[in-house]
Amino acid sequence: MSGAVYCLGPLVLDRVLSVDDLPGHDEKAFIKEKEERAGGPPLNCAWALSRLGEDARLVSTIGDDGEGAILMQWLAERDMSTEAVDVKADSATASATIIVDHTGEKAILIDPVPVETLAVIGDTVTLQADDTVVSNFFHPEAVARMFDRAAGKGIDRMIDLELPEIERWGWQAMENILPFASLVVTNRQVLEAWMARTGNERPINEAAEELARFLAADGRCKAVVTLGSEGLVAIDGGAVHRVGAFRVTPSNTTGAGDVFLAGLATAMRRGRRFGAALVFGTAAAAHFLETGRCDGAAAEALVKEKMKERL
Numbered sequence: 001m002s003g004a005v006y007c008l009g010p011l012v013l014d015r016v017l018s019v020d021d022l023p024g025h026d027e028k029a030f031i032k033e034k035e036e037r038a039g040g041p042p043l044n045c046a047w048a049l050s051r052l053g054e055d056a057r058l059v060s061t062i063g064d065d066g067e068g069a070i071l072m073q074w075l076a077e078r079d080m081s082t083e084a085v086d087v088k089a090d091s092a093t094a095s096a097t098i099i100v101d102h103t104g105e106k107a108i109l110i111d112p113v114p115v116e117t118l119a120v121i122g123d124t125v126t127l128q129a130d131d132t133v134v135s136n137f138f139h140p141e142a143v144a145r146m147f148d149r150a151a152g153k154g155i156d157r158m159i160d161l162e163l164p165e166i167e168r169w170g171w172q173a174m175e176n177i178l179p180f181a182s183l184v185v186t187n188r189q190v191l192e193a194w195m196a197r198t199g200n201e202r203p204i205n206e207a208a209e210e211l212a213r214f215l216a217a218d219g220r221c222k223a224v225v226t227l228g229s230e231g232l233v234a235i236d237g238g239a240v241h242r243v244g245a246f247r248v249t250p251s252n253t254t255g256a257g258d259v260f261l262a263g264l265a266t267a268m269r270r271g272r273r274f275g276a277a278l279v280f281g282t283a284a285a286a287h288f289l290e291t292g293r294c295d296g297a298a299a300e301a302l303v304k305e306k307m308k309e310r311l
């Protein structure tokens with residue numbers, strides 16, 4: 001398909017530390033392996049989109065520093081577009097420390113990017129009618145401005161809502177961004193926080209449907225709540241979609257949500273119905289969880305297996 005997918009938000013240097021078990025409060029653990037790699041939700045999503053054959057453009061800002069240079073080299077080595085990555089002398093490059101245990105589960109410490117840096121991400125991008133915009137909730141006004149421009153061109157606007165950003169900007173700011181999006185994705189961590197906030201004690205699957213309905217705001221947009229090993233629940237107009245998870249043994253769960261979003265966006269851009277696009281996104285994420293790779297053919301094979309299981 002022609003057109004590009006613009007992925008907005010912070011480009012982050014991820015410092016990944018592998019341990020046997022995540023240390024608890026006042027506990028110590030030995031690091032088994034260390035790795036530095038490019039990360040952040042928009043980078044993970046853009047990387048997966050490019051592996052799925054889309055023209056992915058990362059839209060972000062980094063500092064003119066050593067960390068920024070490592071990130072630019074990482075992107076160049078993978079033939080990823082850097083034209084919308086702004087290098088600013090007065091900014092510092094974002095970083096995160098990710099501790100991954102033997103089950104692939106992780107804890108992430110994010111060094112927050114200054115508000116002034118985030119506030120202008122996306123402002124210089126020129127959109128065309130066959131583009132798609134994908135963003136995390138990096139800054140309420142910057143995301144709203146970009147989505148507003150995209151809506152003017154009839155372009156799909158997908159937002160991934162995660163808890164650190166909701167806690168940073170507030171639940172009201174999260175609600176305010178919803179009318180600007182055409183598709184909202186969130187996860188179990190947000191669901192649990194929302195349940196605690198609203199006193200919702202329903203079983204997780206029912207509560208997920210309620211949150212999806214809330215995010216979809218009377219069918220104005222599509223909404224997806226991912227539940228990890230329990231699959232996902234989504235709302236599209238009057239229809240409720242439930243997709244079961246694939247059985248996988250994860251090596252590292254970091255970025256799996258971003259790969260899901262990339263698979264979903266790719267399938268929707270290629271004309272798949274929403275239900276089928278959800279299954280393809282789930283399959284792409286499952287393959288990534290097990291292998292650390294994103295591969296359209298492998299995801300298709302998983303989709304076929306799932307369909308056979310249903311027969």
Ligand SMILES: OC[C@H]1O[C@H](O)[C@H](O)[C@@H]1O
Binds near residue numbers: 014040041254257258
């Ligand atoms: O979504 C995963 C990303 O979140 C964190 O911000 C890390 O940078 C990681 O790459």
